[in-house]
Amino acid sequence: xxxxxxxxxLGQEPATSRRRFLAGALGGAGLAAAGIGFGGGxxxxxxxxxxxxxxxxxxxxxxxxxxxxIATPAQDRLAFAAFDVTSTDKDALKALLATWAAAAAQLxxxxxxxxxxxxxxxxxxxxxxxxxxGPSNLTITVGFGPSLFDERFGLATYRPAALDPIPSxxxxxxxxxISNGDLCVQACADDPTVAFHVVRNFARLARGxxxxxxxxxGFGRTSSTSSTQETERNLLGFKDGTRNIKAENPADMNAYVxxxxxxxxxxxxGGSYLVSRRIRMLIESWDTDYLADQxxxxxxxxxxxxxxxxxxxxxxxxxxxxxxxxxxxDLNAHIRLAAPVTNGGEKILRRGYSYTDGIDQQTGLLxxxxxxxxxxxxxxxxxxxxxxxxxxxxxxxxxxxxTSSALFAVPPGxxxxxxxxxxxxxx
Amino acid sequence: MRRAVLPVTAAAALTLGLAAxxxxxxxxxxxxxxxxxxxxxxxxxxxxxxxSADGCVPDTTNLAAGGITVKVTNQDATAVSEVEFLxxxxxxxxxxxxxxxxxxxxxxxxxxxSYTLYCPGAAKExxxxxxxxxxxxxxxxxxxxxLKTATEGYSQYVSTQVGxxxxxxxxxNTALHGTxxxxxxxxxxxxxxxxxxxEPVAESFTVGSDNLDANIDARANDVPASQWTGxxxxxxxxxxxxxxxxxxxxxxxxxxxxxxxxxLTTGLDYQATELANGAQxxxxxxxxxxxxxxxxxxxHIDLLDFANNDEGAEQAFAQLQPALEKIDxxxxxQISDAFTALSAATDKYRTTDNASGYxxxxxxxxxxxxxxxxxxxxxxxxxxxxxxxxxxx
Numbered sequence: 001x002x003x004x005x006x007x008x009x010l011g012q013e014p015a016t017s018r019r020r021f022l023a024g025a026l027g028g029a030g031l032a033a034a035g036i037g038f039g040g041g042x043x044x045x046x047x048x049x050x051x052x053x054x055x056x057x058x059x060x061x062x063x064x065x066x067x068x069x070i071a072t073p074a075q076d077r078l079a080f081a082a083f084d085v086t087s088t089d090k091d092a093l094k095a096l097l098a099t100w101a102a103a104a105a106q107l108x109x110x111x112x113x114x115x116x117x118x119x120x121x122x123x124x125x126x127x128x129x130x131x132x133x134g135p136s137n138l139t140i141t142v143g144f145g146p147s148l149f150d151e152r153f154g155l156a157t158y159r160p161a162a163l164d165p166i167p168s169x170x171x172x173x174x175x176x177x178i179s180n181g182d183l184c185v186q187a188c189a190d191d192p193t194v195a196f197h198v199v200r201n202f203a204r205l206a207r208g209x210x211x212x213x214x215x216x217x218g219f220g221r222t223s224s225t226s227s228t229q230e231t232e233r234n235l236l237g238f239k240d241g242t243r244n245i246k247a248e249n250p251a252d253m254n255a256y257v258x259x260x261x262x263x264x265x266x267x268x269x270g271g272s273y274l275v276s277r278r279i280r281m282l283i284e285s286w287d288t289d290y291l292a293d294q295x296x297x298x299x300x301x302x303x304x305x306x307x308x309x310x311x312x313x314x315x316x317x318x319x320x321x322x323x324x325x326x327x328x329x330d331l332n333a334h335i336r337l338a339a340p341v342t343n344g345g346e347k348i349l350r351r352g353y354s355y356t357d358g359i360d361q362q363t364g365l366l367x368x369x370x371x372x373x374x375x376x377x378x379x380x381x382x383x384x385x386x387x388x389x390x391x392x393x394x395x396x397x398x399x400x401x402x403t404s405s406a407l408f409a410v411p412p413g414x415x416x417x418x419x420x421x422x423x424x425x426x427x
Numbered sequence: 428m429r430r431a432v433l434p435v436t437a438a439a440a441l442t443l444g445l446a447a448x449x450x451x452x453x454x455x456x457x458x459x460x461x462x463x464x465x466x467x468x469x470x471x472x473x474x475x476x477x478x479s480a481d482g483c484v485p486d487t488t489n490l491a492a493g494g495i496t497v498k499v500t501n502q503d504a505t506a507v508s509e510v511e512f513l514x515x516x517x518x519x520x521x522x523x524x525x526x527x528x529x530x531x532x533x534x535x536x537x538x539x540x541s542y543t544l545y546c547p548g549a550a551k552e553x554x555x556x557x558x559x560x561x562x563x564x565x566x567x568x569x570x571x572x573x574l575k576t577a578t579e580g581y582s583q584y585v586s587t588q589v590g591x592x593x594x595x596x597x598x599x600n601t602a603l604h605g606t607x608x609x610x611x612x613x614x615x616x617x618x619x620x621x622x623x624x625x626e627p628v629a630e631s632f633t634v635g636s637d638n639l640d641a642n643i644d645a646r647a648n649d650v651p652a653s654q655w656t657g658x659x660x661x662x663x664x665x666x667x668x669x670x671x672x673x674x675x676x677x678x679x680x681x682x683x684x685x686x687x688x689x690x691l692t693t694g695l696d697y698q699a700t701e702l703a704n705g706a707q708x709x710x711x712x713x714x715x716x717x718x719x720x721x722x723x724x725x726x727h728i729d730l731l732d733f734a735n736n737d738e739g740a741e742q743a744f745a746q747l748q749p750a751l752e753k754i755d756x757x758x759x760x761q762i763s764d765a766f767t768a769l770s771a772a773t774d775k776y777r778t779t780d781n782a783s784g785y786x787x788x789x790x791x792x793x794x795x796x797x798x799x800x801x802x803x804x805x806x807x808x809x810x811x812x813x814x815x816x817x818x819x820x
Contacts, residue, residue, distance in 0.1 A: 086801065095524050102526035105505040114508060114548055121700070122815035125508075125547075177794070207808035208765060211801040417479060417503030417527040 058190065059135040062108040064413040065270050066258065069141035070349065070375050071247040073226040075188040078218030078353040078371065079195035080276065081203065082145070082181025082406055083210040090153045094426050096209045100142060100185075100202055101420035107194075110135035113201050127204070130197035138194050141186040142421045143274050143408025148182040158425055160265040162273055162378040163409045169384070170391035171402065178214040178278065178404040186274070186373065192219070214404070216278060218353025218371045225351055231305060231313060234370050235281055235354050236399070238298050239305035242313055243339070245349040256347045256382065257375050259412075267425040270412030272375040275348075275383045278355070278404035281369035286399045297395040299333030307335065332393045338386060346382045348374040369400065379407060469559050470495075475510055475544065477501040477525075482551030483510065485544055492539045492560040497522070500530035506548040512556075513543040517570075518816050521755050533756065573750035574699040574817055580746045581702050582695060585625050588739075589689045592621035596685045600678035603661065603671055611674070612665050616728055616783050619658065622685075623732045624739030626712065627705035632691050639691075642684045646721065656680050659725075666725040699747060703814035706743040709736045710807045718800045720788040730785035733799070734773050741766045744810065747817060754816050758809055765806040772802040 060068050085093055103113045110133070114125025149159035165180075187198035196217065203212045222234045223241030227248050234240040245252045254260065259268045286294070291302060299317065300307055307317035309328050319336055321328045329336050340347050356368035376382040391397065411422050469491035476484045477499065499510045499522050511521040512535050519542070520535035537558055544554040595618035602611035622629070622644060630640040641650055643657040656677060664674045716722045717733040744762060751759040776786045776795070791799075 086805070095526070095529060098526040098528045099508065099524065101528070102505040102508065111506065114506065118547055119815050121818045123811045204808065208761060208805040211804070417505050418501075420526070420528050423528065 058137045059110065060108060060137050060139050062105050062140070062414070063416050063419075066272070066413045067139075067141045067410055068108070068413070069139035069186055069188055070257065070272055070351070070410070071225065071253055072139055073137075073229055073247070074221040074223060074351050075137050075139070075190050075195075076219065076221055077189050077192040077195045078221075078373075079187045079192075079199040079215070080218065080371065080373075081185050081199045081215040082213045083183040083185070083203075083206060084213045085148065085152070085182045085210045087209045088152050090426065092209045093153060094420075096206055097142070097422055097426070098420040099205050101414055102417070103201060103205060104140040104142075104198075105414075105417060107198055107201075108135060108138045108140060110138075113205070127197065127201055129200075130191075130194050133191050133194050136189040136191040136194040138187065138189040138198070140198055141188075141274070141410060143184045143186075143410040144422060144425075145181050145183065145406065145408050147180065153426075155425070158265060158267065160259075160263055160268050160409055162259075162263065162268075162380060163407065164380055166275065166379065166384060166405055166407050169387050169402075171397050172391070172405070173401045173403055174405050175403055178216075180406050181213045181408075183210060184274065184276075184406065184408045192217070216276075216355060216371050216404075218355045220354045222352045222354055222370055223350040225349065234352075235283060235368055236286055236294070236298075237302055238294075238300060239313060240352070240370075241350050242300075242305055243335075245347055252347065253349075256377055257349045259377055262377070267411060267422070268409060272349075272377070272410050273379050274406075274408045274410050275372075275374045275376070275379055276404070276406045276408075277372040277387075277402050279370045279372050280367060280401045280403050282399045282401070283366050283368055289399075296330050297334060297399070299329040299335040308333075330395060332395045334390070334394055334396045337390050337394050343386050343389065346386065348376045348382050348386065350374050375410070473497045473544075473556075475499045475546075477504045477507050477510070477546060477549060479504045479506075480550060482549035483507075483544055483546035483554055484551075485554055485556070488554065488556050490556060490558045492537060492558050494534060494536050495558075496532055496534050498530070498532040499525055501525045501527050503527050504549055507546050509547060511545040511547075512537075513545050514540065518754055519570075520753075521816075523755070523758065523812075531757075536753075570750050570753050573753065574747070577702060577746040577750055578697045578699055581697055581743055584742055584746070585628055585692050585695070588621050588625045589685070589692050592618065592625075592685050593682075593689050595621055596678075596682050599661070600675075600682050603674040603678035606671065608665065608669065608671060611671060612726075613782055615658070615662060615665055615726070616731065619723075619728070619731060620735040620738075622658070623735035624709075624742070626736070626739070627708040628692060628695075629688055630708070631701075632688070639684060639688055643681065643688070646716075646724070657684065662723065663725045666727075699750070699817040700814045702743045702747055703810070703817055706740040707807065707810055707814070709740040709743075710803055710810065712736050713803050714800065714807065718796055718803070723788065726783075727787040727789050728781075728783035728785065729788040730773070730776050730791075731783040734785065737766075737769055737773060737803075740806070740810075741770075744813070747813060750817060751813060758812060758816070761809045762806060762813070765802075765809060769802040769806055772799055 060072050062068060087093065106113055112126035112128070112131065116124040116126050116128045116131065118125060146159065146163050146165045149155045149163070185199060185202050187195045189195040199215055221232050223244050224231045225244060225247055227246045231239045231242050245256055247253065257272050259271045259273070261269075263269060295302055295308060304311070305313035306315055307329065309315070309318035309321045317329055317335055317339065319329055319339065319341065336342060350372070351374065352370050352372040354368070355371045356366060358367060359365060360367045374383055411425070414420065469489050470487050471491050471494060473490060473495055474486040475497060478484065482504070497510070497512060497520065501507060505527055508526050509521060509523040510525065512519045514537065519537055520533045522531045522533045525531050539558050539560055542556040542558055544556055546552055595614070599611065599614040599618045602614040605611070626640065626644065629643060632639040644659070645655060645657055646659055647655060647663070658681065661674055661677050661681065664670060664672070713733055713736045717729050717736060720727065720729050722732050723729045744766065748759055748763065776791075777784060778786050781787060
């Protein structure tokens with residue numbers, strides 16, 4: 001590490017070295033001064049500018065034709081959870097979904113699920129850790145897994161054909177205990193506590209009716225879902241989602257994301273299908289790969305994000321371009337295999353997050369990667385064929401492992417208070 | 428210690444309860460006089476509509492003494508999920524889990540007097556209600572009487588269990604002074620359940636450094652090594668060292684401490700809230716130390732403790748159940764069903780292969796532990812609401 005370089009080594013470094021520059025800035029008296037300066041500056045900022053301690057309240061509308069958290073701009077933090085319904089009582093399921101809907105309406109306004117200080121004799125209704133954090137652009141998105149439509153609640157005939165469980169795909173390394181589920185909750189916010197607070201309280205409200213099956217925290221959105229957002233990078237250091245569907249393009253949203261007349265189930269109109277895949281990245285191996293090969297794997301330049309056939313991030317990749325008789329963008333490059341033109345024109349709306357769950361205790365390697373989330377009209381025509389192609393040939397496969405998979409039908413948005421998730425399905 | 432503050436809270440709650448009872452009794456007398464002329468108008472049904480804008484809106488505030496059915500509809504108040512019918516501070520009846528889009532009903536049986544309709548979180552939270560007409564005698568069905576029976580019943584239960592504990596500890600002590608390791612192990616397993624059923628009672632006797640629960644049941648890292656006494660150093664000797672050496676004096680100490688517990692608990696009066704909180708603490712124990720295998724780390728008979736913590740919690744709840752049914756029948760059923768499911772989940776791990784009667788903790792898979800933990804949580808969440816409901820009754 002640069003700032004760990006012993007002082008006596010400095011003389012051997014070239015004058016222009018970054019190492020020398022950093023060490024010099026932090027060396028000797030400068031180090032102490034910097035330390036004091038930081039502490040003092042922080043205290044001053046707190047004392048004189050309390051209003052700037054938190055960003056201005058930012059709220060995403062909860063009610064509407066579509067659930068928020070799909071087309072709305074991707075926030076930076078994710079808390080995702082899948083639940084299994086343990087009750088076999090349809091009324092209990094209804095009460096749960098109505099309770100979640102009411103809680104979501106409160107939380108997305110920056111309010112609590114219920115009073116914290118209600119009575120000294122009872123546990124607070126809301127757990128309280130998000131008090132004062134504001135709405136934080138929170139969105140809450142709820143979906144139903146294929147297993148909800150088994151015999152328990154008599155919903156078998158209401159299962160949309162598009163909610164066909166994802167088949168085993170090439171290169172899957174799936175763990176059952178962190179895959180699938182009857183219900184899902186995707187909470188996205190600017191603040192990680194606000195997002196986590198949702199999952200925690202939803203699990204509590206579900207007690208006795210449903211239990212959490214698995215959960216995943218994510219940081220740093222890896223896709224832009226709006227043309228107003230910068231394209232983020234995934235943990236491999238590459239820009240992700242450059243060619244993603246953007247909310248500002250309603251034609252794409254209608255053609256590829258929102259369920260419409262084509263569905264066999266009316267209750268899904270205005271909804272979408274969520275596919276989640278926990279994709280572990282073998283980061284340590286990737287980090288030892290030379291730059292040109294990394295760029296060859298993706299088909300893009302690492303820093304600029306431009307396709308290898310262009311100079312700007314948003315240049316359309318020229319998949320037919322050749323140099324010295326070879327394709328500039330490799331035949332198995334990630335962007336070629338994922339490109340709409342390779343997939344019969346199909347696209348998906350990606351809305352994933354980076355994750356890290358500490359280290360793999362057996363190998364000492366980081367357990368980190370991408371918690372991939374995608375929304376689409378019909379996974380059978382979109383995610384499944386695209387991932388089948390990627391799973392077979394993608395150059396990236398050497399560095400990634402799909403460890404969990406789940407599919408959920410996300411019903412349309414709620415019309416207002418009194419409406420709840422799946423009301424027309426369950427009523 | 429958490430438990431140390433409880434008697435004070437319970438005493439305060441009791442005082443409040445008495446004050447509320449006497450004042451509502453006075454009001455009942457007063458309004459009975461004027462009731463005769465108006466009883467024709469008063470209703471036996473109360474329809475409550477909850478809206479975001481207006482809060483809790485009853486269709487009448489003038490009700491007739493006797494049975495009243497309260498029907499609740501939540502239209503669009505996302506902050507409101509329950510409605511309570513209060514007499515002073517006391518909850519006479521209530522309905523929970525009524526988010527917007529859903530409704531429900533509950534019934535109360537009340538004499539004439541002043542009451543309050545309470546909708547926590549609503550734009551208008553408190554609505555005064557007047558009940559008039561002849562007060563029906565509720566006799567021994569009265570909630571306060573049922574709770575008195577509950578606390579007396581629990582006191583009896585604790586005495587019985589502590590009596591068995593003393594006997595079992597003496598049998599264990601005799602074995603520890605002998606030479607038969609197998610007999611001592613068996614005696615250890617027979618003594619454990621009686622303590623695990625009533626542990627919160629022992630926990631409540633913590634005065635300064637005199638901590639009866641620690642003296643009887645501390646784990647190795649709970650106290651300084653030199654002060655480690657009670658069941659678990661005996662367990663370590665029996666199951667890890669596999670020797671009776673030095674266990675005789677620990678056995679003597681255990682007998683002395685359980686006898687001390689017996690003396691302290693004889694004739695002890697309990698508050699209803701203590702039964703509810705005690706049951707809750709037993710399940711907290713299960714969640715925090717049994718499901719993790721920390722309690723019986725040498726013998727791995729954690730499931731035996733698990734089952735007996737559950738049993739103790741269920742017994743405390745069972746005492747409160749008749750009163751709770753009057754206050755909140757839905758909640759009572761929810762908890763009762765959850766206890767039944769928990770017993771069923773635990774019973775799956777019974778086996779005659781082990782002396783403890785259950786599979787060893789080390790034989791449980793992660794999925795087994797998850798299933799058991801979920802079953803415990805399904806009881807804990809509704810059970811946590813009981814204390815406030817019986818607090819002022």
